[in-house]
Amino acid sequence: MEEIKKVIELKDVTKDYGDFKLNAISFCVPEGSVCGFIGQNGAGKTTTINLILDVIKRDAGEIWVFGESIDQDSAHLRENIGVVFAEMGFHEFMTGKDINTMMKNIYKNWDEEIFFTYLKRFSLPSKKRCGAFSRGMQMKLQIAVALSHHAKMLIMDEPTSGLDPIVRNEMLDIFREFVVEEDHTILLSSHITADLEKLADEVVFIDGGRIILTGNKDEILEKHGLLKCRKEDADKVSESLIIHKEISSLGAEILINDRRAAAKLYPDFIIEPASLEQIMLHYVSRER
Amino acid sequence: MKGLIYKDILCLKKQFINFCFVLIGVVIVSIMYVLSAKYGNLARAGAQMLSETENHLTKIDVKNLGSIALALFMLLPIAVVGDITNAFIQDGTSGFHKISGMLPVSIEKRVLARFLSIYALFAMGVLVDLCLAGILSVLTDLMTFAEFFGIIISAASVMSIFSALAIFYCFLLGYGKEQYAMLLSILTMIIFFILLNFGKVKTLFRIMSGALPEPERADGSLMMWDAFDFLKEKAWILLMAAVIVSILSYGSSLVIAKRKRGMI
Structure with a gap:
């Protein structure tokens, strides 16, 4: 069987800021996938991305990008990475023209034709100062830059936060187009799980600087379920199935780790599919 | 790396516009100055200074005074282009350091780009000044082209030393502290100047406070002309100092940038 290529691999990566610690995190992103990096604000998503890009120095652990350790020469690895941040930068x-002149003198594979095509497609004026752009336009400009040097991977840190649903959907379409190519990969950090539910193949949950769940999105959604019952029935559910339970005056809501097994064991209880957001909320509550 | 230099020069575009205005001003004022020194009020003032015996001024003193005034005009264009801290301020405000971290440019090249950007502007300032010096040296006998050349190189070297120190302090202190970086650069230069010329500075203070007896005071006054001659004739010493300071500043800035990574 052909081994899956990993474009990003982190092993026991630690970064200690004193008041916040990224605690020996490990995960990998397979080639050709869209990996959703989920976590609430301050969970450690941006720190992890900065570590992958070698923008900040890690305290311990190993990071490989495209199979190469970033300790060797991370600058040349970045030729193949397009990055989009929450803030434009x-x-x-x-103007678009200035950015084109700057970037064509930085990226070896910069393609100004593609860049101006994207500007046109996104209705971004190339002669207007980008400070005068709306937030959606600024994000589109960043995406145009990220897609104009034939990058094989996009790393995006909260690219859709603060955008209206129409622009968000437009962006998701662009990301989908990008991953049509087999060797194109996306690492998309977000706390908007609805976007990731539409787009991601893999998900990595991070909370308080620790990875709490990682795996294939469909498998995670398939396995997890929300069991709803009266609060006095909650104790009947096997502990081995429970990830986290929330008891309120209205009843109990239990996140279970095996929906099928639970359905067989408890045919009288309502077991619903759980969304990524519900899964995240329960895992985060369990960690606390 | 060329892209980053382009970006830095865009950041300093405002300075470049100021440079153009200053240049036009300097050309006009210099021509007016030369004409006045030959035929106008400045010529009359010089003659008057010579006629007043209590001034103890010689013809050379009057000529030197004129030369110093002219040299100061000439140095304005270099001084205007020489503030690299603006590039740091603009990068800090826009958050460009985040973007520079994801670009395929090594930290060495990113730091080098900062130095090359400012030296490119200096080179432009020097070139323009040299053209102006060529014209003025033909129009006036205040200074020869070689003397103008010495003054311009000396000024560019001093500004290079200032900029190299400013870049180092900007890296050391981080974004948002560019004013402190400028202040520390000036202080460092003053401290070095005093340490290297301690005796002369002491004499100067004694002249200013009136503590020096009259004959010695006259000798001390010559120090100013000596300094002016030094700038005209020994510019290579300042140029060497600028090269050494730049290399040291690049090395130290690189060490700091590598440790801070995201801060460039």
Whole structure:
């Protein structure tokens, strides 16, 4: 069987800021996949992305990108990575044309034709200062830059946060187009789980600097379920199935780790599929 | 790396516009100055200074005074282009350091780009000044082209030392502290200047406070002309110092940038 290529691999990566610690995290992103990096604000998503990009120095652990350790020469690895941040980062006085001139003198594979095609497609004026762009336009500009140097991987940190649903959907379409190519990969960090539910193949849950769940999205959604019952019935559910239970005056809601097994064992209880958001909330509550 | 230099120069575009205005001003004022020194009020003032015996001024002193005034005009274009801290301020405000971290440019090249950006602007300033010096040296006998050249190289070297120190302090202190970086650069230069010329600075203070007896005071006054001659004739010493400071600043900035990573 052909081994799955990993474009990103982290092993026991630790970064200690004193008041926050990324605690020996390990996960990998397979080639050709969309990996959703989920966690609430302050969970450690941006720190992890900065570590992958070698923008900050880790305290311990190993990171490989495209099979190469980032300790060797991380600069050349970044030729194949397009990055999109939540905030634009380009100087407000810069126009699309300025950005093109700057980038074509930085990226070996910069394709100005593609860049201007994206600007046109996104209705971004190339001669207007990007400081005058709306937030949606600024994000689109970043995406145009990330897609114009023939990157094989996109790393995006909260690219859809603060955007209206129409622009968010437009962006998700662009990401889908990107991953049509077999060797194209996306690592998409977000706390908006609805976006990831539409797009991701793999998910990595992070909370308080620790990875709490990782795996194939469909398998995770398939396995997990929400068992709803009266609160006095909650104790009847086997502990081995329970990830976390929440008891309220209205009844009990239990996140279970094997929906099929639970359905067989408890045919009288309502067992619903759980969304990524519900799974995340229960896991986070359990950790606390 | 060329892209980052382009970005830095865009950041300093405002300075470049100021540079153009200053340049036009300097050209006009210099021509007016030369004409006035030959035929106008400045010529009359010089003659008057010579006629007043209590001034103890010689013809050379008057000529030197004129030369210093002219040299100061000439140095304005270099001084205007020389503030690299603006590039740091703009990067800090926009959050560009996040983007530079994800670009396929090594930290060595990113730091080098900062130095090359400012030296490119200096080179432009020097070039323009040299053209101006060529014209002025033909129009006036205040200074020869070689003397103008010495003054311009000296000024560019001093500004390079300032910029190299400013870059180092900007890396050391991080974004948002560019004013402190400028202040520390000036202080460092002043401290080095005093340490290297302690005796002369002491004499100067004694002249200013009136503590020096009259004959010695006259000798001390010559120090100013000596300094001016030094700038005209021994510019290579300052140039060497600028090269050494730049290399040291690049090395130290690189060490800091590598430790901070995201801060460039």
